[in-house]
Amino acid sequence: MLWIVLFICYELFQLLFLPVFIPYTLVKNLNATEPTSVIAEQTGFIPASNRNKKVIWIHGLSAGEISSLQELTQEIRKNLPGTACYITAGTEEGKKIAQQQLSPDYVSLLPHDDTLSMAIAFDRINPKAIILLEHEVKPTLIMLAKLKSIPVYLLNAQYTSNTIKNLETYNFFYRDLFNNFHTIFVQSDNDKVSFEKTGVISSKMHAIGNIKAYNVLPKKEALMPDIGDFIRNHHEQGATGKKSGRPTILLVGSVHKGEVDYYLNLFKMLKPTHPDLKLILAPRYFDWKEELGQKLKNTGYVVTIFDNAQACPTEPKKLLEFVTTELLPNNDIIAICLLGKLFAMYPLADLFFLGGTFLPAVGGHNLLEPAVWSNPTILGPCYQNTKDIADELKKHNAVIQVQNEQELIEQAKFLLDNTPERIAMGLRASTWLEDEAARVKTNVQLLLSDLKQRILIC
Numbered sequence: 001m002l003w004i005v006l007f008i009c010y011e012l013f014q015l016l017f018l019p020v021f022i023p024y025t026l027v028k029n030l031n032a033t034e035p036t037s038v039i040a041e042q043t044g045f046i047p048a049s050n051r052n053k054k055v056i057w058i059h060g061l062s063a064g065e066i067s068s069l070q071e072l073t074q075e076i077r078k079n080l081p082g083t084a085c086y087i088t089a090g091t092e093e094g095k096k097i098a099q100q101q102l103s104p105d106y107v108s109l110l111p112h113d114d115t116l117s118m119a120i121a122f123d124r125i126n127p128k129a130i131i132l133l134e135h136e137v138k139p140t141l142i143m144l145a146k147l148k149s150i151p152v153y154l155l156n157a158q159y160t161s162n163t164i165k166n167l168e169t170y171n172f173f174y175r176d177l178f179n180n181f182h183t184i185f186v187q188s189d190n191d192k193v194s195f196e197k198t199g200v201i202s203s204k205m206h207a208i209g210n211i212k213a214y215n216v217l218p219k220k221e222a223l224m225p226d227i228g229d230f231i232r233n234h235h236e237q238g239a240t241g242k243k244s245g246r247p248t249i250l251l252v253g254s255v256h257k258g259e260v261d262y263y264l265n266l267f268k269m270l271k272p273t274h275p276d277l278k279l280i281l282a283p284r285y286f287d288w289k290e291e292l293g294q295k296l297k298n299t300g301y302v303v304t305i306f307d308n309a310q311a312c313p314t315e316p317k318k319l320l321e322f323v324t325t326e327l328l329p330n331n332d333i334i335a336i337c338l339l340g341k342l343f344a345m346y347p348l349a350d351l352f353f354l355g356g357t358f359l360p361a362v363g364g365h366n367l368l369e370p371a372v373w374s375n376p377t378i379l380g381p382c383y384q385n386t387k388d389i390a391d392e393l394k395k396h397n398a399v400i401q402v403q404n405e406q407e408l409i410e411q412a413k414f415l416l417d418n419t420p421e422r423i424a425m426g427l428r429a430s431t432w433l434e435d436e437a438a439r440v441k442t443n444v445q446l447l448l449s450d451l452k453q454r455i456l457i458c
Helices: 004-029 035-042 063-067 069-079 090-102 115-125 139-147 161-169 171-177 189-196 211-240 260-270 289-297 316-330 341-350 368-372 382-393 405-417 417-456
Strands: 056-060 083-089 106-109 125-134 152-157 181-187 205-207 248-257 277-283 305-306 333-334 350-352 378-380 399-401
Touching: 004 139, 035 106, 056 417, 063 211, 069 083, 069 211, 083 090, 090 106, 090 305, 115 139, 115 171, 115 341, 125 205, 125 417, 139 152, 139 171, 139 350, 152 211, 152 382, 152 417, 161 341, 181 189, 181 417, 189 205, 211 316, 211 341, 211 417, 248 260, 248 289, 260 289, 260 382, 260 405, 277 289, 277 341, 289 305, 289 333, 305 316, 316 333, 316 341, 341 368, 368 417, 378 405, 382 399, 382 417, 405 417
Parallel strands: 056 083, 056 125, 083 106, 125 152, 152 181, 181 205, 248 277, 248 350, 277 333, 305 333, 350 378, 378 399
Antiparallel strands: none
């Protein structure tokens, strides 16, 4: 069979690079928190599962993908008693989020996708089914699962720029790889059509919506008992215009260093006509913190980079109170350089800007989280990684997309000067999100039902 030939070629290709890969892995992980543990897990020596449990192996790349698994893992435990969820992540941050948010039976970094490392991992996990998220299409993992007759599901699949590159440039390889999935759950009908055009078998695919919508609504609801009164009071002040000193807040989520100047210039242009304006930046990555700090100082405004994890309250309400009573009154611009704090910042925003949308190589990030908090949102011209969601929100007049810096300034000024439209725009976004979450919740039963059948016959 063709897939066996491709498997052998792929493994031979990896063997050629083994002399380079081994020292690279060692050097790369020297600065890890626990380098010995990281190297062990990446070479397959991960925690062994209980052989008396029927294990479902679930893998996501980073913190965002792992966080989106909360509802799914709860539903698996609820509907499939006696099973264990084994979570693997592609990054240390993802592994940490899994430990904090998912309460998994087992958690590890994903071993490297070579035959030896994966064979060791398969033996230690002993999975009865495997779920991969979004772009995590691992050839060796998929092919070993095929040899062992273990069903592999691809969840939240999307036809992104990376998928296009792989399926169109290396179609002979990736087409057959995708066709070895038991089922592919794509985000939209458009994704399904696009996959079909490259040769992926139509009957293997189901459009179920974005799994992150399924998770983000309960994530918000879990916070509301703690912060509901605070948020309602915050937004009532903004809506009535009787702000009692409450500032107007611009929030830029997952901003990258190649685009931060757009938002600093925006603030500079708007501040003279909106003196109560404040800007909160939440960088996607923190490795350019020093450069960001210098850029903030060069603005001439009162600024701060908040990166002190010890001083940061862990409870959402206390965090919001800290930001609104300690940081905002004393600064014009704040950069919050702490992992996992953006979700708690959305409720503060009067206007939200999606990071990564002024950079063609990035193409945007998660639009669902600002939608669930009813944030009126502006995004730039590059949003290919969230295109289907953005297009749906645009259809509902729930997001504004701009082409350049001048349009960014004009649209931001329009929304700041038109409070009723700004609020209505945010409400349209949250209404769409609630409908999408309900759709996914219904469709995810297809996955749970199939898993139940597979588990029962194992």
